[in-house]
Amino acid sequence: METIPHVVERISQKIEAKGVTVDHEKVRSKLTLLVEEFGIQIEEAERTVTNELMREHNLSTPASSGQEQRAIGDVTPGEWVTVEGKIVSVAQPPTGAIAQSGIIADSSGAVQFVVWTKARAPTLKERTWYRLEAAVVDEYRGAPNLKVHSGTKVTELPEDRPLMPNVAPIASLKPGVGSIRAKFIEDWEPRHERMMQTGLLGDESGRIKFVLWKDGEREKLELNRVYSFYYATVDEFNGRLSLNLSTAMYIPEEGDIRVSTGSDAIEGAFVHMAPGSGLVKRCPVEGCNRVLSRQNYCPVHEIQSTFRYDLRIKGVIDDGKKARNVLMQCETVEQLAAMSLEQAIEIAENNPLGLDDVLIQLQHRVMGRYFRCTGSDIDGTFLVRECRPVQCDASLHASLINRAAASPGGDIA
Amino acid sequence: MSNGTGGKFAGFEREPALRVFAAELRESRIQFKEGEDEKSPSYVLLPTGERCNRIFLCGQMTQKEKRGEQNKFYTVRVQDPTGTFFINAGSYQPDAMQQIARIEPPVYVAVLGKPGIRTTADSSVFVSVRAESVTEIDLETYRCWVLDCAQQTLDRLDSFDQTDDSRKAKEFYNTNTAIYRQIIHDALTQIDIQ
Numbered sequence: 094m095e096t097i098p099h100v101v102e103r104i105s106q107k108i109e110a111k112g113v114t115v116d117h118e119k120v121r122s123k124l125t126l127l128v129e130e131f132g133i134q135i136e137e138a139e140r141t142v143t144n145e146l147m148r149e150h151n152l153s154t155p156a157s158s159g160q161e162q163r164a165i166g167d168v169t170p171g172e173w174v175t176v177e178g179k180i181v182s183v184a185q186p187p188t189g190a191i192a193q194s195g196i197i198a199d200s201s202g203a204v205q206f207v208v209w210t211k212a213r214a215p216t217l218k219e220r221t222w223y224r225l226e227a228a229v230v231d232e233y234r235g236a237p238n239l240k241v242h243s244g245t246k247v248t249e250l251p252e253d254r255p256l257m258p259n260v261a262p263i264a265s266l267k268p269g270v271g272s273i274r275a276k277f278i279e280d281w282e283p284r285h286e287r288m289m290q291t292g293l294l295g296d297e298s299g300r301i302k303f304v305l306w307k308d309g310e311r312e313k314l315e316l317n318r319v320y321s322f323y324y325a326t327v328d329e330f331n332g333r334l335s336l337n338l339s340t341a342m343y344i345p346e347e348g349d350i351r352v353s354t355g356s357d358a359i360e361g362a363f364v365h366m367a368p369g370s371g372l373v374k375r376c377p378v379e380g381c382n383r384v385l386s387r388q389n390y391c392p393v394h395e396i397q398s399t400f401r402y403d404l405r406i407k408g409v410i411d412d413g414k415k416a417r418n419v420l421m422q423c424e425t426v427e428q429l430a431a432m433s434l435e436q437a438i439e440i441a442e443n444n445p446l447g448l449d450d451v452l453i454q455l456q457h458r459v460m461g462r463y464f465r466c467t468g469s470d471i472d473g474t475f476l477v478r479e480c481r482p483v484q485c486d487a488s489l490h491a492s493l494i495n496r497a498a499a500s501p502g503g504d505i506a
Numbered sequence: 507m508s509n510g511t512g513g514k515f516a517g518f519e520r521e522p523a524l525r526v527f528a529a530e531l532r533e534s535r536i537q538f539k540e541g542e543d544e545k546s547p548s549y550v551l552l553p554t555g556e557r558c559n560r561i562f563l564c565g566q567m568t569q570k571e572k573r574g575e576q577n578k579f580y581t582v583r584v585q586d587p588t589g590t591f592f593i594n595a596g597s598y599q600p601d602a603m604q605q606i607a608r609i610e611p612p613v614y615v616a617v618l619g620k621p622g623i624r625t626t627a628d629s630s631v632f633v634s635v636r637a638e639s640v641t642e643i644d645l646e647t648y649r650c651w652v653l654d655c656a657q658q659t660l661d662r663l664d665s666f667d668q669t670d671d672s673r674k675a676k677e678f679y680n681t682n683t684a685i686y687r688q689i690i691h692d693a694l695t696q697i698d699i700q
Contacts, residue, residue, distance in 0.1 A: 365618065365639070411523045412522070413524055413525050413654070416520040416522045418520075457641065457642065461564065461639075461641045463650045463651075484646070485649045490653055490694065490697075496660050498691055
């Protein structure tokens, strides 16, 4: 750890470099007070004392760094930087304290920025190049964020330079801004009325959830089509990444992508069938598709006179180490339980136990049995794409017998 | 899509169901609670050195008995290659009760449940399983379970004395791992797999 005399020396030199004499003893007492009396970290104390002295002597704060021009792709939180970049996206600021927010990019990468209202900076125009001098990089939701404050000098650059976004594989995305070429592989029901579209995008390296919000005139994506997405915001929530397309440009592309199955495999016993399994009725309202209650009540569209049947299993597959929630859709259930949707409907409509009878039969066919499933984990639920019963393996049997016989301390008597 | 079975409880993780043979469960003597809360899970420490709140077992249901006058409950015996599990289900386990009501022994069943240890009036110890579900299975599934249970018990034995729980088990049960290997070996040689 750095000692106080050390830091006193550095602060004094910094101030004296501006042609002002500094009382070393005063610096030392201020620093000691902050560190020893208030328990403030020495780095923080150094900044506080430096800034205080700067103000005292009418020096511009902190003009010492941020002069050197940097590549946008390389900036990291905690730095003062000067960058030249193109404004590729601007968004509605969420609060009055922010004049503008958006994304600025150069050929090395892109970063989200915020212009504070207090900065009194000129309004940045989309698709225009600027030089931002002495902007500060901090971290917002796990991603670097460039702040334009009152000390930042903003200069519009006259020329338009060529700029090509760096398209990266999905697997390499990090919180911040990213550009990908990906296929729209799953269209999900939006769960919020401000959401226009949500689902999964995939490329050769992986898959990622995306959201397209209703603000602004945006075109919906077409399922199974390949697009280039430039400058989407990559958000992180609970360790999972998702792509916000509101800031992005997207262009349909020719051709196809072999999307990574992104698949994990799980194997274990089916130990629990959760409520909501079996034959369910779905809301017929276009784009809704929610599961109706037994009295045909949709949480959004209320009582429905018609509906669409669907067969699904929500449950738990447990391998003895971990219990995982699984969701099996109609096709998988039909195959696994040897019961077609039509048969399930037939049972439900012609049997006094109705829907319960379907559930009992499904339970009878899957509970307690061993399955191997491939699919992908979405928000803690394993979405099953394919599922097969596990067969007893004679070679495993033999190797276990050997393992049991071979005691670590020698043969068992 | 995210309204999975566990989605409502962020951070809640379902306890996995351990695989344990009847011969081992029968020897368990320690039951403890982690945490002071009334709802905190209660664990049984297995002699091979792992705690379990929930177990998964398969075997042949050999006996089913309905007991109680006002509060009816079922007691069921399930036989695996090493011994007998004592299963019960009362009115607090309505699903399991109804499932048991539909099953007539002798058939193979899979049981998910919570182990419990109690001392009877004559101070003998009785280990039983309170069922969450009891379902009929086929012979193939039973064989799969024997392999699964053998493998997981061997895994526990291999890390015996290397984990906190197994050091506690060693201290309390003075577990002879060779005996458990013998039990597993005998269980495996009792089943036939082509």
